[in-house]
Amino acid sequence: MDHLTEQQPLTAADIRGLVRPDHVHRRAYADAAVFQLEQERIFSKLWIYVAHESQLKKPGDFVRTRLANYEVVVTRHTDGNIYVLQNRCPHRGARICMADRGNAKVFSCPYHAWSFRPDGTLDSVPHRQSYPEAFSYDDPQNHMQRTGRVAAYRGFVFATLNENPAPLIEHLGPMTEVIDNLVDRAPAGEIEIADSSFTLEYRGNWKLHLENAADIFHPSFVHNSSVQPARRAPANASILDQDQTREMLLANGFGTNEWETIQLNGLPGGHAFMNNIYSKGVLVGQDTDPVAVRYRAALTAKLGPERTAKVLGVNRFNNIIYPNLIINAQYQQMRVTVPISVDRTLLHVHCFRLKGAPDEMFHRAVRFLTTLGSPMSMIFSDDMEMLERCQQGLEKDVGPWIDISRGFGMEKRGTDGSVSGPASEMPMRVQFKAWVDYLTAEAA
Amino acid sequence: MLDHETQRRIELFLFEEARLLDSGQFQEWLKLYEPQGIYWMPSQPGQTDPLNVASIVYEDHAILSIRVQRLLEARALVLTPMPRTTHLVSNVEAEETPGGEFKVGAAFICVEHQADKQKIYSGRHSYQLTRLDDSFRIKMKRVNLMNSDGIHSPMAVPL
Numbered sequence: 148m149d150h151l152t153e154q155q156p157l158t159a160a161d162i163r164g165l166v167r168p169d170h171v172h173r174r175a176y177a178d179a180a181v182f183q184l185e186q187e188r189i190f191s192k193l194w195i196y197v198a199h200e201s202q203l204k205k206p207g208d209f210v211r212t213r214l215a216n217y218e219v220v221v222t223r224h225t226d227g228n229i230y231v232l233q234n235r236c237p238h239r240g241a242r243i244c245m246a247d248r249g250n251a252k253v254f255s256c257p258y259h260a261w262s263f264r265p266d267g268t269l270d271s272v273p274h275r276q277s278y279p280e281a282f283s284y285d286d287p288q289n290h291m292q293r294t295g296r297v298a299a300y301r302g303f304v305f306a307t308l309n310e311n312p313a314p315l316i317e318h319l320g321p322m323t324e325v326i327d328n329l330v331d332r333a334p335a336g337e338i339e340i341a342d343s344s345f346t347l348e349y350r351g352n353w354k355l356h357l358e359n360a361a362d363i364f365h366p367s368f369v370h371n372s373s374v375q376p377a378r379r380a381p382a383n384a385s386i387l388d389q390d391q392t393r394e395m396l397l398a399n400g401f402g403t404n405e406w407e408t409i410q411l412n413g414l415p416g417g418h419a420f421m422n423n424i425y426s427k428g429v430l431v432g433q434d435t436d437p438v439a440v441r442y443r444a445a446l447t448a449k450l451g452p453e454r455t456a457k458v459l460g461v462n463r464f465n466n467i468i469y470p471n472l473i474i475n476a477q478y479q480q481m482r483v484t485v486p487i488s489v490d491r492t493l494l495h496v497h498c499f500r501l502k503g504a505p506d507e508m509f510h511r512a513v514r515f516l517t518t519l520g521s522p523m524s525m526i527f528s529d530d531m532e533m534l535e536r537c538q539q540g541l542e543k544d545v546g547p548w549i550d551i552s553r554g555f556g557m558e559k560r561g562t563d564g565s566v567s568g569p570a571s572e573m574p575m576r577v578q579f580k581a582w583v584d585y586l587t588a589e590a591a
Numbered sequence: 592m593l594d595h596e597t598q599r600r601i602e603l604f605l606f607e608e609a610r611l612l613d614s615g616q617f618q619e620w621l622k623l624y625e626p627q628g629i630y631w632m633p634s635q636p637g638q639t640d641p642l643n644v645a646s647i648v649y650e651d652h653a654i655l656s657i658r659v660q661r662l663l664e665a666r667a668l669v670l671t672p673m674p675r676t677t678h679l680v681s682n683v684e685a686e687e688t689p690g691g692e693f694k695v696g697a698a699f700i701c702v703e704h705q706a707d708k709q710k711i712y713s714g715r716h717s718y719q720l721t722r723l724d725d726s727f728r729i730k731m732k733r734v735n736l737m738n739s740d741g742i743h744s745p746m747a748v749p750l
Contacts, residue, residue, distance in 0.1 A: 343634050343645040346742045372665035376657045384653035386627055392654050493742065498645070510642045521647045522743035523632070525661055529668040531745050 159587035169552035176352040182489035194305040201339040222265040267291040325466040329476035334445035335503030351538035353486035361574030366399040374400035394428035414564035417469030417581030419574040479512040496520030609678035674705035
């Protein structure tokens, strides 16, 4: 095709034509035009997680991240507010901030030294007298461009390019419960994001990871290579981690009975979660575990026994906040999906410190992050391999439809969404229903 | 400065380790570690803390045994086809500690080939070695990957 030929924009009918109740067209994963529409209608219109407030405590604190197609700097200004700024100098267009996080009184462009305050306003330009008389420090055209809207829910900062977004709380819906639960687990009532994290890259569409996180059918197959050696390994042999790594590997080898008790939940808007899969050792907080006992005592001192039992009793796994955030409150873990192109995705994998909890609780959260989120993870590296193989297959124009029919028609539907057993692909159907809704919604 | 022979023995020990990794003899590789030996690949340059800071790998002999079995027997998806590697170790600098152990630094490059992809890893190793008869055992191997805090795709074979 002539590269100058204008491609017809995708219509709502085109999008609806990609999703059947129990099948999805491969173009949903492999068509760059679909990806572009996702950037416009999903990653520009929905609330997107951009930072945690513990990274933005003092004026000048900043985090560099991505919002839809843009690189942005999320800042805390001296007025106490959080701003999202385009990482571009209005003078000659150069990228300004080259660090992922830090503190800066001003952002100074190294090219001709325009400098900007954390709210984006212009602080100074050298040789002011050579600019036209009309040149104004107050003109937004001379500022680092503020972009979108910002809202936070209990420390989790979201942004959107949508001029007229639904309130954040409405978008999160019942998923506020997992953020509440994560924060409520801190005896001091506050959590802090850990300084260290991983950024992983896979050559595949962003949706593949979201679907994998809602799929509890694959672990028996994909993770067998770590389940089997972990089963043969002696218990409590490690001097480093109270057997946490081995227990985490073992957890993917379900007995039929425990697997059958897992329940999947799909919510309007594309959110999903499942019951927890880790049920042994230091991952549980048993009475025989001195760290867990001290932690529970600290939390009880703050919340009282009844509420403590309630908070620690929440046992949901892979809480997926559409379109790009996955939280595991009981292990203080978070994953953020960043789509780069139709076939390339970054994952930021983080953990949190529960303030007021014993230090060992944080060590365990760090251990969890290493075991599951490291590029050498004996679990997740195999997931990433499968996501890449899916993409490689989906790029080939053979048999355009792929299957999401398992458990179709067997889920229970309520006002709050759908519930199914572990074998169901209901969460993927829920995600794709939301996907169609977002992509075909009239521009606000 | 170490005497020439000890320096040479240490170098040969590192070359043996590299050869065992390249030839897929992971069980033999693990035998180079002390029963409580540790393999550590930090996630941050200059990282000193393995408890409060995440690591790419922080494993003792017991966990490494699981990793090695996975490499050898279990056909992990990320290991199909099995990657081929060339581990190069150079710039070896060793000194004896007052406790009779050896502190060794070395530069490394590892080229990994798998299916249609070739990747290059590089950085510096630092070892704590103990003497065992004519040879050595690894008490701690720290792999300071040059891009430890960068963007990573899955990594398969130990460096």
